[in-house]
Amino acid sequence: MNSFVENCGDPIRCIGQKFRQARITRGYTQEELADKAGFHRTYVGVVERGEKNISIVNCYRLARALEISMSELFTGIEYLVEQE
Amino acid sequence: MNSFVENCGDPIRCIGQKFRQARITRGYTQEELADKAGFHRTYVGVVERGEKNISIVNCYRLARALEISMSELFTGIEYLVEQE
Known part of the structure; x- marks a missing residue:
């Protein structure tokens, strides 16, 4: 499951990439996921970019x-965060 | 590992209990853990109580x-949160 997630460096960015990976794997757009989870449509992008x-x-x-x-x-x- | 964690009801309280369980299992006081993680000494108690x-x-x-x-x-x- 880690092919998407490269050197993300800190927990926020790595978790963002993990969410992105799971979303894409399940075929949702950012807006569809945001809607399903009850968030503003831009929230998922902010999370995925680690912002x-x-x-x-x-x-x-x-x-x-x-x-x-x-x-x-x-x-x-932990492995992703601590990769050099 | 779930013997400590009863009907906690929402994610914040369940995660707090999970932290408490892990801390006790490893023999730390709340202050020792807070110090080790670089938090104020009362922070761990606040987290464990789900506050x-x-x-x-x-x-x-x-x-x-x-x-x-x-x-x-x-x-x-998820199981802990959604237990009736």
Whole structure:
């Protein structure tokens, strides 16, 4: 599942890329996902670009909308963050 | 690992209990963990009681200080949140 996610460097960007990867894998546009999760249509793009240190509840809401477990979403995140 | 965590009801409280469980399992006091993660000594108590919708970066910092992966920390969180 990590082919999308390159050297993202910090948790916010890496988590953003993980969300992007899960969204694309499930065939949603950013707007469709935002709508499904009850967010403004631009919110998903902001998260995916790592521009926002989102809250744990919003993270949970996005994961539920993507029908991915938080555990799966965060798999390997430490490795991605700490890659040189 | 879920014996500590009862009917917590919402993501913030369930995640707080998961942190508490991991901290106790590793033998830290709240102050020791806060110090290790670089937070004010009362922050860990606030998180564990589910009083704060913490950011994903602070969640990551606490998990690293506990030497637990985010994936392990969040294992089963959906089940806990959605228990009746």
